[in-house]
Amino acid sequence: MKSTINELEKRYTELNKSLCHKLNSILWLDKVEKLQNEPEDAINAEYERIAKSIPTNVEITGDEIEPTQALARQLRDQLNTIQTDLYLNDLLQVTLPILRAIHHETSDLTSSEQKIAANLQLMYSTESEDGANVYNTMRMFQQAETNDESMIGNRQKLIHYLIDTVKPRLLEYDRVSKRDQEVAQRALARKNQQIDEFVSQLSPDEIETIDIMYSDLVKLWLKLAIYCDLLPGIVLTLPLDWHSDPNLAAVMSDCSNIGAIMTKNQSLVNVDTIKNITSEKLISYVGTLQ
Known part of the structure; x- marks a missing residue:
């Protein structure tokens, strides 16, 4: 039952968005058709009326611009305002369910808003051990930083141990090994000499x-x-x-x-x-x- 409600809500959102887009297209086409049916004189008269309502001298970096340029800038500003309002409207459509999930009782919420409220509770509860919880993530990050600091400290200790303890022992082992090799070589040479002397007497x-x-x-x-x-x-x-x-x-x-x-x-x-x-x-x- 719950999954069916979620599917219906999703379907409603998609249809509403499609409807708004089609209505905007219809309004645009209607305006275009009316403009095409208007006589050229009426269009020029309307243009002149709008152009006269805009200041003819506007300072931009010390230069004067033509009324046509001022009109074009005015139209760009209006277009930017419309786009900003559109973005804000889309943003409000996304944020409104979140705000309702935060500030309203659970019984007054839709199923989607109830799910948002449950996820927010999961994310920001101080008692949750879930991996998606913000506080738990912060604790894990702090623990990771502590482990990194401990690893750096242990690495420094290991480096000092290798330099202060292992390296001198390796050098001593190398010295003793070379000395033993020299002793073994001298003993072998002495043995060979004795054998040669013994054989020479046979x-x-x-x-x-x-x-x-x-x-x-x-x-x-x-x-x-x-x-x-x-x-x-x-x-x-x-x-x-x-x-x-x-x-x-x-x-x-x-x-x-x-x-x-x-x-x-x-x-x-x-x-x-x-x-x-x-x-x-x-x-x-x-x-x-x-």
């Missing part, structure tokens, strides 16, 4: 013996790696719960640990790469291999 037979021992060792690593891969698979195929058997559990654990060691050792030297590694390099691996 006879060719001793160096050959070392190469043979390394070759046998990497072959042993390969076998152990294969066994560490094979044995867990065999244990898993047994119809037993190897978790509850201490011996089988030990086999699985040992295979895992030994397999990891073999993988690490073979990443340094294996049966494929040992042919291309010098004796000095093999000796340098002594402290690294397990």
